[in-house]
Amino acid sequence: xxxxxxxxxxxxxxxxxxxxxxxxxxxxxxxxxxxxxxxxxxxxxxxxxxxxxxxxxxxxxxxxxxxxxxxxxxxxxxxxxxxxxxxxxxxxxxxxxxxxxxxxxxxxxxxxxxxxxxxxxxxxxxxxxxxxxxxxxxxxxxxxxxxxxxxxxxxxxxxxxxxxxxxxxxxxxxxxxxxxxxxxxxxxxxxxxxxxxxxxxxxxxxxxxxxxxxxxxxxxxx
Amino acid sequence: xxxxxxxxxxxxxxxxxxxxxxxxxxxxxxxxxxxxxxxxxxxxxxxxxxxxxxxxxxxxxxxxxxxxxxxxxxxxxxxxxxxxxxxxxxxxxxxxxxxxxxxxxxxxxxxxxxxxxxxxxxxxxxxxxxxxxxxxxxxxxxxxxxxxxxxxxxxxxxxxxxxxxxxxxxxxxxxxxxxxxxxxxxxxxxxxxxxxxxxxxxxxxxxxxxxxxxxxxxxxxxxxxxxxxxxxxxxxxxxxxxxxxxxxxxxxxxxxxxxxxxxxxxxxxxxxxxxxxxxxxxxxxxxxxxxxxxxxxxxxx
Amino acid sequence: xxxxxxxxxxxxxxxxxxxxxxxxxxxxxxxxxxxxxxxxxxxxxxxxxxxxxxxxxxxxxxxxxxxxxxxxxxxxxxxxxxxxxxxxxxxxxxxxxxxxxxxxxxxxxxxxxxxxxxxxx
Numbered sequence: 001x002x003x004x005x006x007x008x009x010x011x012x013x014x015x016x017x018x019x020x021x022x023x024x025x026x027x028x029x030x031x032x033x034x035x036x037x038x039x040x041x042x043x044x045x046x047x048x049x050x051x052x053x054x055x056x057x058x059x060x061x062x063x064x065x066x067x068x069x070x071x072x073x074x075x076x077x078x079x080x081x082x083x084x085x086x087x088x089x090x091x092x093x094x095x096x097x098x099x100x101x102x103x104x105x106x107x108x109x110x111x112x113x114x115x116x117x118x119x120x121x122x123x124x125x126x127x128x129x130x131x132x133x134x135x136x137x138x139x140x141x142x143x144x145x146x147x148x149x150x151x152x153x154x155x156x157x158x159x160x161x162x163x164x165x166x167x168x169x170x171x172x173x174x175x176x177x178x179x180x181x182x183x184x185x186x187x188x189x190x191x192x193x194x195x196x197x198x199x200x201x202x203x204x205x206x207x208x209x210x211x212x213x214x215x216x217x218x219x220x221x222x
Numbered sequence: 223x224x225x226x227x228x229x230x231x232x233x234x235x236x237x238x239x240x241x242x243x244x245x246x247x248x249x250x251x252x253x254x255x256x257x258x259x260x261x262x263x264x265x266x267x268x269x270x271x272x273x274x275x276x277x278x279x280x281x282x283x284x285x286x287x288x289x290x291x292x293x294x295x296x297x298x299x300x301x302x303x304x305x306x307x308x309x310x311x312x313x314x315x316x317x318x319x320x321x322x323x324x325x326x327x328x329x330x331x332x333x334x335x336x337x338x339x340x341x342x343x344x345x346x347x348x349x350x351x352x353x354x355x356x357x358x359x360x361x362x363x364x365x366x367x368x369x370x371x372x373x374x375x376x377x378x379x380x381x382x383x384x385x386x387x388x389x390x391x392x393x394x395x396x397x398x399x400x401x402x403x404x405x406x407x408x409x410x411x412x413x414x415x416x417x418x419x420x421x422x423x424x425x426x427x428x429x430x431x432x433x434x435x436x437x438x439x440x441x442x443x444x445x446x447x448x449x450x451x452x453x454x455x456x457x458x459x460x461x462x463x464x465x466x467x468x469x470x471x472x473x474x475x476x477x478x479x480x481x482x483x484x485x486x487x488x489x490x491x492x493x494x495x496x497x498x499x500x501x502x503x504x505x506x507x508x509x510x511x512x513x514x515x516x517x518x519x520x521x522x523x
Numbered sequence: 524x525x526x527x528x529x530x531x532x533x534x535x536x537x538x539x540x541x542x543x544x545x546x547x548x549x550x551x552x553x554x555x556x557x558x559x560x561x562x563x564x565x566x567x568x569x570x571x572x573x574x575x576x577x578x579x580x581x582x583x584x585x586x587x588x589x590x591x592x593x594x595x596x597x598x599x600x601x602x603x604x605x606x607x608x609x610x611x612x613x614x615x616x617x618x619x620x621x622x623x624x625x626x627x628x629x630x631x632x633x634x635x636x637x638x639x640x641x642x643x644x
Contacts (some may be wrong), residue, residue: 008611009611044565044566047566047569047573051572051609051612055613153332153334154302154329154343154348155348158348158349159396160387161348161349161459162384162387162411162459163332163457163459165387170459171332171334171335179392180392183392196395196399198354198399198402198403200354201346201355
């Protein structure tokens, strides 16, 4: 899922300062699951903004709404009336959600209330970790299901780097070295030989480096 | 201008090699480099020029050329952190055209460990891929995209290894890959733990890696217990055992600790230089280039 | 001064609490009974502030005494999150107090209440 975190209240106040009627718009999909922008967080952030507004006499009038998915036309339509009766939208969707709303309401300022962080998983309650960099050409089959592009800070395909430790990454003391994990995993499944082959330079054309991507499925079009 | 790598020649001849590390500064004063070159001249086979290890400084390409001009053979260090394959190959062509004959291929300290921690990184290719790219340019005369290179590209390729990196199986696998990719010499991270180094070397020997590449173990004079602790805390590739730190501490004041650091360095050199499979010594100055001549003299290199 | 007390109904007697807390012209104290202190979430606590509370006290049961095993632990963490959020908002820290019930009975609560009033005035 896409994992996000809310911006701080001072940041949100700064963004919204000068506006009156504000729709805080939540999203019921990824950001609900990662506890950043679902119905509950919409209420919490709205409440915090109302308190801040009272203290600073900002005169915010905040409406709350959460739709199922901000990245899907069918659901965005359900927010049309609420969006139209407010001056601005503070979207608690991911970066895709914010842009989807903004592109459909050209006259309306749409602001991001969250920082979209990564594609990841819920490791355990309250802990999310990054797993995928969406490079567009998956190499997981070669690395025992552990992504060296995402989880190695140097994206090394022929790792590890010299800073590898059995218990940590050189860059992040709180994260394991991906290459130690790859080694253990491949050893465990009897595929250590995969590491002996030199992986050639990766083709980054399929990734964001190749420009903003689009997928067209003709079989789904008329 | 030399047209052949003296380092390569000496490796082929089986001569004992001494290389030393020079860390360029954030400076445009070329006389500093000339002074370092003069102090190193005729004492070392080649001098490594670091590629922005702790943040932006004078480029390793410019530093290498300045050394070359001053009559010292450079080992041009190149990290994959800051340049994509376009910039890397372009710089390599320039380096070869202007007489640089040795390239050391590294991934480089991650930018978050440098003073420019907010910088983006590149990491288009990794260190093994860089070694293979340079080899292809040299042996096949073509760039990664297949473009034919006009003229020779006669460079000796070096790489880095860390004897202390665990587990040993993964460590040796990485070393073997670098050698297979084309590393003609290997400079190691600073050795402080003789036993671990011996074990690592034995593993390399048993896989005949010491026959395929010239191993030049790194040594580093430590300045003080405090600085040594800070270094090992920050850089995971540097393994300094507690016993070394205690020795420095017990030495006494700053001057005594510095002296002890030098003594430890010389002791290590004397212990490892005669080991089977060791082809030379690489002195990691860590920016204290003025220590190098003394280390060379006192360790009878 | 407006103070709101959220309390675990397994730990405090509602009548005793009400009898010992007096509202006057200056101070208004509201109490909210919870089946477990772990029932509170950030929104409950923030809403109290949004609706005019100057301070909030959350009373949890003692360590290892939670009927629902870890409700009191969760409550404490959530209260801490609210405290730091209030700081972000600009109200400063120290308006959100957690009291873990001890053997003093209702006196523990009234003492804490007076202390909070003092701290906030």
